Structures are given as structure tokens and as C-alpha cells.
Amino acid sequence: MEFADWLFSGDFNAAIVRSLLVAISVLLFAIAIGLPMGTATAIYAFRGRRLFLALLALPLMVPSFLWAIGLSQILDLAHITLDNKVLRGLAPVYVFAAFATPLAVFAAFLATKSLSGTQIDAYRLAGSDGWVFARLMKRALPITFLTTLLAAIMTLSDPGPGQIFGFSGAASEILVSFSALYDFDLARRQSLILALVAIVVSLPFIVWYGPRLSSALLAKETTASRLAHNKKVRRFAPMVYILMLLFLLGMPFLGLIKPVLHGFALDYAFHELIRTVANTLFYALSAGFIGTLIAIGVVMLFAGKKRAILIITLALLIMVVPSSFLAVSIIQLGSSLSASWDWLFRSRLIVGLALGIHFSPVAILLVLKRYSAVSDSWFDAARISGVSMIVFYWRIIAPFLAPALALSVLIISLLASSEIGTVLLLRPPGEDSFPLSIFTVMANASESLVSTLCLLYIGLSAILLILFWHVLVRKSA
Amino acid sequence: MSLKQIVLQKVDKRFGDVMALQQLSFRVGSGRHLAIIGSSGCGKSTLLRLIAGLDRPDKGEILINDELVSVAGKIIRAPHQRGVGLVFQDLALWPNLSVFENVALVLAAKNIARSELRTRVNEALQLCGVAALRNRKPSEISGGQQQRLALARAIVSRPDFLLLDEPFSGLDLITKQDLIKQITNLAQQQGITLVLVTHDPFEAAELAQDLIILEQGGIVESGTFDALLKHSATPIMQQFRRHIRDVRGV
Numbered sequence: 001m002e003f004a005d006w007l008f009s010g011d012f013n014a015a016i017v018r019s020l021l022v023a024i025s026v027l028l029f030a031i032a033i034g035l036p037m038g039t040a041t042a043i044y045a046f047r048g049r050r051l052f053l054a055l056l057a058l059p060l061m062v063p064s065f066l067w068a069i070g071l072s073q074i075l076d077l078a079h080i081t082l083d084n085k086v087l088r089g090l091a092p093v094y095v096f097a098a099f100a101t102p103l104a105v106f107a108a109f110l111a112t113k114s115l116s117g118t119q120i121d122a123y124r125l126a127g128s129d130g131w132v133f134a135r136l137m138k139r140a141l142p143i144t145f146l147t148t149l150l151a152a153i154m155t156l157s158d159p160g161p162g163q164i165f166g167f168s169g170a171a172s173e174i175l176v177s178f179s180a181l182y183d184f185d186l187a188r189r190q191s192l193i194l195a196l197v198a199i200v201v202s203l204p205f206i207v208w209y210g211p212r213l214s215s216a217l218l219a220k221e222t223t224a225s226r227l228a229h230n231k232k233v234r235r236f237a238p239m240v241y242i243l244m245l246l247f248l249l250g251m252p253f254l255g256l257i258k259p260v261l262h263g264f265a266l267d268y269a270f271h272e273l274i275r276t277v278a279n280t281l282f283y284a285l286s287a288g289f290i291g292t293l294i295a296i297g298v299v300m301l302f303a304g305k306k307r308a309i310l311i312i313t314l315a316l317l318i319m320v321v322p323s324s325f326l327a328v329s330i331i332q333l334g335s336s337l338s339a340s341w342d343w344l345f346r347s348r349l350i351v352g353l354a355l356g357i358h359f360s361p362v363a364i365l366l367v368l369k370r371y372s373a374v375s376d377s378w379f380d381a382a383r384i385s386g387v388s389m390i391v392f393y394w395r396i397i398a399p400f401l402a403p404a405l406a407l408s409v410l411i412i413s414l415l416a417s418s419e420i421g422t423v424l425l426l427r428p429p430g431e432d433s434f435p436l437s438i439f440t441v442m443a444n445a446s447e448s449l450v451s452t453l454c455l456l457y458i459g460l461s462a463i464l465l466i467l468f469w470h471v472l473v474r475k476s477a
Numbered sequence: 478m479s480l481k482q483i484v485l486q487k488v489d490k491r492f493g494d495v496m497a498l499q500q501l502s503f504r505v506g507s508g509r510h511l512a513i514i515g516s517s518g519c520g521k522s523t524l525l526r527l528i529a530g531l532d533r534p535d536k537g538e539i540l541i542n543d544e545l546v547s548v549a550g551k552i553i554r555a556p557h558q559r560g561v562g563l564v565f566q567d568l569a570l571w572p573n574l575s576v577f578e579n580v581a582l583v584l585a586a587k588n589i590a591r592s593e594l595r596t597r598v599n600e601a602l603q604l605c606g607v608a609a610l611r612n613r614k615p616s617e618i619s620g621g622q623q624q625r626l627a628l629a630r631a632i633v634s635r636p637d638f639l640l641l642d643e644p645f646s647g648l649d650l651i652t653k654q655d656l657i658k659q660i661t662n663l664a665q666q667q668g669i670t671l672v673l674v675t676h677d678p679f680e681a682a683e684l685a686q687d688l689i690i691l692e693q694g695g696i697v698e699s700g701t702f703d704a705l706l707k708h709s710a711t712p713i714m715q716q717f718r719r720h721i722r723d724v725r726g727v
Contacts, residue, residue, distance in 0.1 A: 384529055385586055386583070386634075
């Protein structure tokens with residue numbers, strides 16, 4: 001009883017424990033669903049396989065608080081009030097699961113796809129379909145666990161859903177300290193504690209599973225296995241996907257539809273979009289380019305397969321540090337420097353810089369994967385031919401890395417475009433991004449306006465996703 | 478006038494605790510093609526890398542055309558200034574450049590006039606039988622064609638010596654025979670001395686007059702191929718001798 005009282009008290013340590021409980025629940029849910037689905041999608045053929053995977057990417061492009069708004073609308077419609085503290089904690093689990101489960105699916109999918117066709121055939125010769133599936137899931141588990149753990153850790157620094165459901169997690173407490181109490185020192189201390197907790201919790205797993213991620217990431221690209229046919233999977237997999245998409249995305253989406261049934265507030269929504277689109281693009285693209293530049297620097301500086309594990313560990317550690325800690329550290333650094341640094345610390349570029357650093361691990365892993373395919377003998381051939389290193393990097397290495405660099409700019413830009421915590425803390429006055437403007441108006445604006453803004457955001461993300469999917473499908477064809 | 482030759486004098490090379498080459502001394506003279514055979518891991522490729530200047534010896538000296546090019550712990554002449562071409566075991570083709578560009582980049586580094594560059598690249602591609610593929614990427618041509626492209630890149634700078642690091646691995650018999658014929662003709666036309674590294678005595682027999690048998694980083698036997706075929710006590714040559722006898726017996 002005493003623990004329960006403490007857990008729901010205003011103590012910041014209790015807020016951290018609450019956030020950790022949410023993160024653990026998200027982790028378990030996402031792995032339970034994502035591991036079998038990702039593994040099955042990698043080895044079995046069924047209708048709509050590619051489309052389902054593409055749809056699963058949508059939650060990764062949309063800020064979590066949009067789904068939270070939709071879910072709260074549905075709960076209103078069903079006359080469910082979150083007066084119970086446990087229920088209030090379950091709502092963010094639901095919302096964060098919509099973000100973490102797709103990641104778990106993708107991780108299990110890619111981990112299984114990293115096996116060659118002959119390796120999978122060898123499994124198939126050794127046992128029944130069920131046995132093969134179980135072995136492949138077991139093999140994909142470490143990478144899926146690590147990826148999902150990172151997603152769960154990232155929920156610690158996301159204040160969005162907590163704010164909407166009245167669930168006071170660690171990220172919400174930091175936001176309140178900074179934006180409502182204007183107590184910067186408190187926010188700094190809280191961010192530091194949260195960062196330490198995130199590192200301590202994830203470090204053993206990073207050290208434990210990092211080498212596995214390294215060997216999977218640096219594995220030579222092999223001929224992919226042919227998809228197997230299984231009657232049960234063919235029949236049930238599309239149904240499971242549809243159910244999961246309806247449960248995780250369909251319900252909040254319906255919640256967003258409800259307030260606009262009586263009319264869209266399109267004028268205001270487009271006005272907001274136009275007002276903030278330049279900032280949103282600037283933050284997203286500058287983060288994409290900065291994150292990719294950091295990745296190029298790290299990979300080139302520590303190039304060499306023996307140091308790959310070091311790079312991967314470093315990348316994973318950067319990833320688990322909450323974005324609020326980075327943002328607060330930048331604010332502190334900016335305030336300790338002279339006014340001659342204002343061009344950077346009071347500009348929009350600082351937002352891009354912070355987001356670029358925060359998401360740089362994504363680029364580091366992508367660039368490292370591509371760079372590991374560069375053969376040492378290419379360098380030797382250049383040396384023996386008298387090709388200067390500048391020409392060699394410009395003519396050979398840069399074009400070779402270009403697809404990975406473009407992909408990392410794109411992915412970081414997409415992730416950064418939906419981030420609100422860092423933008424909220426670091427943006428110059430009045431320079432909101434589109435998601436931040438929704439986050440700012442949601443408490444005071446009409447439901448119809450908020451829903452219109454959310455649907456506009458989701459619609460734009462879906463268009464981007466379709467374009468991206470179209471390019472990928474065309475390329476793979 | 479200096480002699481066109483490669484001379485190694487008491488060369489050692491060590492990787493950590495492993496002695497890759499020890500006290501290696503030999504000479505490859507102009508016009509005499511040399512094959513170095515031995516089992517995997519005996520130091521064959523390391524030897525080529527030392528001659529090419531891609532690695533430095535820990536002890537000893539390497540001379541090319543009577544000029545000191547490497548001494549213990551130091552490379553005196555850079556790889557591209559040694560007059561050697563190298564066909565790598567994995568071919569080391571630059572994947573994003575076309576067949577033409579793969580060869581042209583070698584000459585572009587030498588500040589040759591554009592028209593001459595084009596002529597020489599086309600000539601090399603023609604000699605190696607890949608001129609028709611000039612606009613394709615390495616991934617768009619077959620294994621044998623890739624091998625020919627690697628050869629064209631190695632000879633375009635008109636080297637005195639062509640080092641071949643197991644260049645025929647993974648090729649079918651007919652393609653291999655074609656390529657061997659092509660290399661022999663090339664060497665004759667261009668006056669190039671060949672140094673072939675292989676684990677296959679059949680390949681050595683086709684291309685080289687002289688032979689070195691390497692084991693655990695040291696020379697076990699050396700001499701002309703014919704002499705070693707008759708008198709060698711090494712298992713690899715005994716096996717080869719037996720095989721030839723059996724085939725002739727049939």
C-alpha cells in the first residue's frame with residue numbers, strides 16, 4: 001500500500017518508476033506481437049505482405065500524441081473516463097505500443113532476412129515448419145529485443161501521451177519544470193537523472209546484444225531465401241495484420257474522425273500548416289544532414305571492422321540518452337557562452353543540431369552497414385594505380401555510400417519532423433514546427449480543429465509513405 | 478642499362494605472432510614467368526603485396542629494376558611508381574564505375590592527355606576482349622569478363638611486371654583456358670614478366686617457366702618448372718607428377 005501511494009505521488013523518482021513500468025509493458029507487448037509477425041513475414045508468402053509492412057511504418061512518422069488524442073476521443077465516445085490511476089497508465093502503453101510494435105516487426109523481419117537462402121533451407125531440411133519457425137524466432141530475438149528496448153527507452157522522454165491522459169511520467173515532469181515552473185535547474189537535474197536511469201537500464205543489454213547486432217549488421221549480403229508457402233500462414237497472417245492495424249492505428253484514427261464529422265476546420269489547419277511548414281522542413285532536413293554528417297565522421301574516424309562493435313555501442317548509447325537531456329544541456333551551454341554565440345544557440349539551426357545528434361545513431365548504423373561492404377582491396381587497387389585518396393573518396397567511396405547517406409537523411413528527417421520535446425525546449429520564440437503547433441493548441445482549441453490538424457498531419461505522412469513505398473517497390477522490382 | 482628484374486633479399490614479414498614470410502630470397506628475371514605455389518595461408522598473397530609495395534617488409538630488401546624499393550619497415554617507392562600491375566584475388570573492381578572508367582581512372586591519375594587516355598584505355602579493353610562492354614558496370618558482366626576487366630586495368634599503365642593473385646579461381650575450365658591464352662599473348666606482346674600466385678600446379682604449368690614452392694612462409698624448392706616436375710620431393714609436385722602420369726597412361 002505504501003509503495004502504491006509512493007508510486008502515484010509527486011516524487012520525481014516515482015515518476016521515473018511509473019515511466020519505466022510503462023516502458024517495460026510496451027517492450028513486452030511489442031515483442032510478443034512483433035517477433036512472430038516479423039519472422040513470419042520474412043519467410044512466408046501471403047497476400048498484402050509488402051503493403052502491411054508499409055502501413056506499419058506510418059506510426060513511426062507520426063508523433064505519438066496524435067494517436068493519444070485519437071484514443072482519448074474514442075474513450076470519450078465510449079464514456080470511459082481515466083479516473084483510475086492504473087488505467088491512466090495503460091493508455092500511454094497502448095499509444096507507445098503503436099510505435100514500438102512496428103519497430104519490433106521490422107527488427108525481427110530484418111534479422112531473419114539477414115540469413116541466406118541456403119541457411120534457411122538447411123533449417124527446413126532439419127525439422128518441421130513449426131520447429132523452423134521457432135528456431136528462426138529464437139535467432140531473431142536478440143536483435144528484436146535490443147531494437148524494441150531502444151524504442152521503449154525512447155518513450156521515457158516522450159511527454160505527449162502522458163500530458164493528454166493526465167499520466168505524469170518523467171518526461172511530463174521535466175516539461176512542467178521547464179515550461180510551467182520555469183525552474184531550469186530542476187529540469188536539468190531531472191533530465192540528468194532520467195539519462196542516467198536510461199543508460200543504466202539499457203547498458204547491460206547493449207553490451208550483451210551489441211556484438212550480435214554488429215555481426216548481423218556487418219554480415220555480407222547474401223541471396224535472399226525464397227518465401228515459403230504455408231496454408232495456415234497464408235490464411236491467418238493477413239487477418240492478424242488487419243486486426244493489429246485496426247487495434248493499434250484504426251481505433252485512434254476513428255477517434256480523430258469523430259469530431260470532424262460535423263465539419264473540418266480546414267482554413268485554420270491549412271493556415272497553421274503554411275505558417276509552420278518552413279520551420280518543420282528546416283528542422284527535419286537540417287537534422288537529417290547533421291545526423292548523417294556525424295555518422296560519416298564517426299564511421300570514417302573509427303573505420304575498421306574490429307572497431308565496429310565500439311561504434312555500434314556508442315550509437316546505441318547516444319540513442320538511449322533522452323532528447324530532453326541533450327536539449328537542456330544545449331540550453332545550459334548556450335547560456336554559459338557569450339552573446340557572440342547567439343547566432344547558433346538562439347537560432348533554428350540549434351534545433352536541427354540537437355535533433356541531428358539525437359537521431360545520428362540511425363545514420364551511424366546505416367552508414368556503417370554500407371561502409372563495411374567496402375573492400376580493402378579497393379583501396380589497394382587505388383594505391384597501386386596511383387589514384388589519390390581525394391579522387392578515390394570522391395569517385396568511388398562517396399558514390400558507393402550515396403544510397404545509404406540519402407536513406408539516412410530521409411529517415412532522420414522523418415523522425416525529426418515528428419519530434420516535439422526538443423523543438424519545444426530549443427526553438428526560437430514563434431518558430432514552431434507543425435506538430436508542435438498542434439501540441440500547443442490542443443489544450444485550448446476546439447476538438448474539430450485539433451482533429452483536423454491531426455488528420456492533416458497523418459494524411460501528409462501517408463502521402464510521403466506511399467511515395468517512399470512506391471520508390472522502394474519499383475527499385476526492388 | 479638496368480636489368481628488368483625483381484629481387485628479394487632475406488625478406489621477413491610478421492603479422493603479430495604469425496611469421497608470414499621468413500628469409501625469403503629470389504629473383505625474377507625479365508621475360509621469365511614465375512609461378513609461386515603453395516597451400517592456403519603459406520604467405521603467397523603477402524609476398525605479392527610486398528612486391529607491389531602495399532605492405533612493408535619487417536626485414537630484408539626488395540629491388541625492382543636494380544632500384545631499392547622497400548627496406549625493413551619502409552616503403553621507398555610507392556606502389557604506383559614500381560612499374561607493376563596487380564590482379565587481385567577478389568579483383569577489386571570499383572563497383573560504381575563503368576568498365577571504361579575502371580580502366581581510365583588508372584591513367585587519369587597519371588595526368589595523361591585526354592585523347593591519349595581514351596586510345597590507351599580502348600586498346601587495353603580491346604586486348605582483353607571487353608571493349609564491347611565499356612559502358613557496363615562490373616556487376617552487369619560475367620565472372621570471366623570481370624577477370625578480363627581486372628587484367629585490362631592492371632596492364633593499361635604498361636607495367637614491366639604483372640602480378641596475378643589466384644586470378645583464375647571460380648572460373649570454369651573453358652573460360653580459364655581462354656584467359657590463360659590471353660594473358661600469355663599479352664605478356665608476349667607487351668614484354669611483361671608474369672608473377673603468378675596459385676595453389677594449382679596446372680595453372681602454374683600453363684603460364685610459367687620458373688617455379689617456387691612455398692610452405693609456411695619459406696621457400697621449400699625453386700627452379701625451372703620442368704626440373705621440379707621431374708625431381709621435386711614436395712607432396713604437391715609429387716601429386717601433380719602422379720596425376721600427369723595417370724592422364725598420359727589413359
